[in-house]
Amino acid sequence: MSNASSAPQHSTALPNGWEMVVGLEVHVELDTKTKLFSASPNRFGDEPNTNIDPVTLGLPGALPVLNKHAVELAIRLGLALNCKVQPSTFHRKNYFYQDMPKAYQISQYDQPINIDGYMMLPGDVRIGIERAHLEEDTGKSTHIGGTSGRIHGSDYSLVDFNRAGVPLVEIVSRPDIRNSDQARQYVAELRSILLAVGASDAKMEEGSMRCDVNVSVRKPGEPFGTRCEIKNVNSIRAVGKAIDYEARRQIDVLESGGTIRQETRHWDDSEGRTHTLRTKEDADDYRYFLEPDLVLLDPDQEWIESIRASLPMLPAARRAQLAELTGANKESESVYVIVERGQDEYIAAVANAGGDAARALVYVQQAFAEEGASPKVAAKDIATLTQMERDAKLTATQAKTILSEMVANGGGDPVALAAAKGFEALDTSAVEAMVDAAIAQQADAWAKYCAGEEKAMGALVGAIMKASQGKADGKVVTAILQARRAK
Amino acid sequence: MTKSFATVVDIAQDIASGKTSATEVLEQHLQRINERESEINAFNLVTTEQARQTAAQVDADIKAGKKLGPLAGVPVALKDNMCTRGIETTCSSKILEGWKPPYDATVVTRLQQAGAVMIGKTNLDEFAMGSSTENSAFGPTKNPLDTSRVPGGSSGGSAAAVAAGFAAASLGSDTGGSIRQPASLCGLVGVKPTYGLVSRQGIVAFASSLDQVGPFTHTVADAALMMEVIGGHDPLDSTSLPQPMPSLSSVLEQGVKGMRIGRLADMPDGCEPEVLARMDAAYAALQSAGATIVDISLPSLSYCLTAYYLVAPAEASSNLARYDGVRYGMRVETGDLHSMYGATRAAGFGAEVKRRIMLGTYALSAGYFDAYYGKALKVRRLIANDFAAAYEKCDVILTPTSPTVAFPLGDKTSDPLTMYLCDIFTIPTNLAGHAAMSVPFGTGAHNLPVGVQVLAPALGEQTMFRVAAELERAS
Structure with missing residues (x-):
């Protein structure tokens, strides 16, 4: 999933002047020790049904108690997404399913904790964030027997309640996205922000970050078309593919004289297509009402400000800073990659040691892919290497050879290495x-x-x-x- | 009238002083259970062995000179919707038959810490839905004062257990009158505390925004002591008030001199004349004790019953959705998930529970929410406003607890609406989240007890108990 934000994998233009309108609903599991409403551990990968307690299982008489750390992480994320943090309430979303222990999900409904934020994408594209609200996750069902892996046609189902009650934030964008590139950029940027503020490990492959995509098409200037919601989009690549497929499907339907039904569709990644999961007619009536077991969540302003003060520099600001330092474009791939790896501070250290920041950007991008935020090679040695190249004491090829050796050995003096190899630039x-x-x-x-x-x-x-x-x-x-x- | 059984205060004192032992007290109560329980059906379960062990422990503690809790050795019965670790908790429903909670309700823990001896789990209208304890999967409970009559409900088993001398005190839950009405019908003191004063943790929910736990006792002093044990903040219940429990035992002798007692200017129809006569006597008694009587009105009172029968079933429809056969309790096996849900719930719930689930589901449905549930919430605000205005003029309000004395078994079972009218005086308190209690005040028709209800604003327990104690002295 690295550098997907800048990968030049452009979506092709839609035919006949059609425009797509896309909104994303992203669920992320918060990185808390315990669940949203109980002291049961929030841990992925444990033996099924070990991280449970009366609240998790919805046993009679068990009551929810809100996890303060989850609230703090939700506020951190909200502030990072430029949201307004407001007093909020919880509702019950009622529906029957075997992995929903209480037969209702506690979620925020008409008064979410974070509202009215935005995120900037390359090209100064502003994507509105409608809300980022708290809710609890469901358990996980595994359907045994049958061919589809789904409940229909299976012999029996196994339910693991370890995930039930895990704190989630659902981030709902406004329908401001106009192509699949932007959608992928949005998800990648959201992931970077989540990691930066420590709200979530945001692993799409483990399901700690999950995307639902709303797609409609229209001719520019016309009102929004009927939208379809696509579920099961489990990678950034799939986000782009599913959107492009769905927009074209809708255009085909409309151009052949049909109409779009509002429905929920399932993305089949292996087939590369979406198909109907349920139509609006058989959608559940969730009978939302205020959760009487909880009270108004009204974090005091002082706490919110102390959270704001503790936020780290966000990826966009770090990219701008790196671009400034290195002279690179802030939307270039190398800038995205370096910030995502957290190596921008390292490049700053190279520059501080008298090195050439622009060359350092190239070296680090090429040679430090496996190194993480704190490369073993000392910044001052990279600084020396860039100086030798700049002063034509080494050719670019020679510098690259020495760099590889330094990375392989976990460090080294470039002057000594150049001498040992007999490298000296010809006059x-x-x-x-x-x-x-x-x-x-x-x-x-x-x-x-x-x-x-x-x-x-x-x-x-x-x-x-x-x-x-x-x-x-x-x-x-x-x-x-x-x-x-x-x- | 009720035979005079030993009070909680006396039993605790006599055990602590060595005049009697916890075991001896327990055996007296077990003896009465042996004699009359088959006739009364107050209990879903009598926990004889556990009770004997607890009583023996209390006696051993006394011998060892250990510090005793305020209820040491007092036999207490629990409504069977309170979770007791390892002991069946059924809510008088087939759907939970055999289920043993892995934890204790907070009130149960507090009773244990106070040294109380839990003697059994009492019968109720299934999931606390009813006013007569006839809606139980385990058969109706009879009123010990006249076994052809109901004890009231839904906490009828808890009321009957105390009235029959099976326990010195009991706990019930009150969502729309389920403690006060049976207390009235059985000649007992029954308290519905301010919402949030007593923890709901471990109480099987009926309507979460209305449910409160409170005691049944023979005397106001006993009720005060029980409240002091079970009340106060509980971090496991998010709606629990942050206040510590105020002292009630210490205010009982303070009298009502200078207090303003509210009297409903527009009394709803349907009260028995004997009940109204007892109300007049109650006002007169308080007046002669130095209080003044003020006429007040609650204009929204007539809407409360309707609002209650939307709010409570709406919450119940959600609270009871978890009984789906997946994780615990009854399961009727069928071929697939959805038919299993249907078959389990069809077989597990009784008629009244089903009626309320349907009513509540409908009231919350898309397209009907605003007309029903939304409007009911508005009535809740209206009655709260009415009370606020009334409490500018008075300190407490006095009403009958129930429009009638205990009625014959089967009298109202065929007409749910008539049954719902039993709660006309008790429901407004729950909607407002206020405090109220029923105090026996003489007898009415058929020489059956009449209860007077003392209503107080939120956290008005001290004032309320002062008035209740005065009424008790005058009765």
Whole structure:
């Protein structure tokens, strides 16, 4: 899922001037020790039905008590998403299902804790956040027998209540997303923010971050079309694919004279298509009403401000800072990648040690993919390496060789390594001599190059690099050749 | 009238002083159970062995000179909707038959810590839905004062157990009058505390925003002592008030001099004349004790019954949805999940419970919510406003607890609406979240007891108990 935010995997334009309108509902499990309303552990991967208690199982007489840490994490996330934090209430969402122990889910309904936020995407695209509210997760069903893995047609079902009552925040975007790139960027950015503020481990593969996608299509300027909600979209890649598939499906229906039914659809990742899960007609009537076992959640302003003060610098600000330091575009892939890996502070340390931040950005992106936020190689040694390259004491190729060695050894002095390898950049007069020799040997290529065939330069450069055993600086060689031709 | 049985205060004192032993007291109560329980059916379960062990422990503690709790050795019965660890808790419903909770309700823990001896789990209208204890899967409870009559409900078993001398005190739950009405019909003191004063943790929910636990006792002093044991903040109940329990025993002798007693200017129809006569006597008694009587009105009173029968069933429809056959209690096996739900709930719930689940589900449904549940919530605010206005003029309000004395078994079972009218005076307190209690005040028709209800604002327990004690002295 790394750098999906900037991967140039552009969605193709929709035919005949259609526009898609997309909103996302993302559920994230909060990284608390215990559940939203009980002291039962919130831990993924334990033996089934071990993290349970009377509240989790909805035993008669058991009452919910709100987890303060969950509230704190929800507020952290809300503030990071530029939301207003307001006094909030809990409702009961009533429906029967075997992994829903009380036959109702405690969720926030008309008075959620966080409202009216936004997130910025590349190109200054602003995606509104309608709300980010607290609710409890359900248990997990496994359907045994049958072919589909679903309850219909199965022989029996097993229910694990370890997940029941795990705190969730549901982040609901406004329908501001207009293509699948933005949708993927949105999910990736949300994930980065969740990790940055420590609200969730946001692992889509373990289900601690889950996306539902609302898609409709229209002609620009027209009112919103009828939307379909797509469930089971379990990776950022799938978010893009499901949206593109669904928009095209809806356009096909509309262009062949049909109408879109409001319905919930299921994304089948292996087939690459959506299909109907349930229509609006057979949707549950959830009979929401105020949860009488809980009281108004009214965090005092002082607490909210202390949470705000404890927020770390968010990914967008860190990217801007890194871009400023390195001269790179803040929306470039390298900037996204470095911040996602948490290596921006390392690059700042390289710059502080007198290194070239722009070169450091390239080195770190290429060589430190496995290193995490605190690479083993000392920042001052990377600083030295960038200086040697800048001062033409090393060619780019040589610098890269030394960098690989430093990473492999977990550090090292680049000056000593360069000396040991006999690396020293050739002086320009030696290169001039090699250029002369190459022009003489490759008369054909030289003639073509002079006639304006740029590709022919490759053969000349190749010959010179070979003659120098790689010690010649490619940029210098190119510059000399261009100068000769210009004469 | 009720035979005079020993009070909680006397029993606790006599055991502590060594005049009698916890075991001896327990055996007297067990003896009475042996004699009359088959006739009364107050209990779903008599926990003889556990009670004997607890009583023996109390006696051993006395011998060892240990510090005793305020209820040491006092036999107490619990309504069978209170969770007791390892002991069946049925709510008088087939759907929970055989279920043993893995934990104790907070009130049960507090009784145990006070040294009380739990003698059994008492019968109730299924899931506390009813006013006569005839809606029980285990048969009706009879009124010990006249076994052709009901004890009231839904806490009829708890009332009958105390009235018959099976226990010195008991706990019930009151959602719309389920403590006060049976107390009235059985000649006992019954308290519905301010919402949030007593923990609901471990009480099987009927209507969570209305349910409160309270005691049945022979005397106001006993009720005060029981309240002091079970009341006070509980972190396991989010609706529990943060206040410590106020002292009640210490205010009982303070009298009512200078107090303003509210009298309903517009008394609803349907009260027996003997009941109204006892009300007049009650006002007169308080007046002669130095209080003044003020006429007040509660204009929204007539809407309360309707509002209650929307709010309570709505919450119940959600609270009782968990009895689905998946995790505990009864399960009727069928081929698939949805038919299992249907078959289990059809077989497990009785008619009144089903009626209320349907009523509540309907009231909360899309398209009907605003017209029913939404309106009922408005009435809740109206009655709260009415009370607020009334309490500017008076300190407490006096009404009958029940419009009638105990009625014959089967009298109202065929007409739910008539049964619902039993709670006309008790329901407004629950809707407002206030305090109220019923105090026996003489007899009415058929020489059966009449209860006077003392209503007080939220956390007005001290004033309420002062008035109740005065009425007790005058009766």
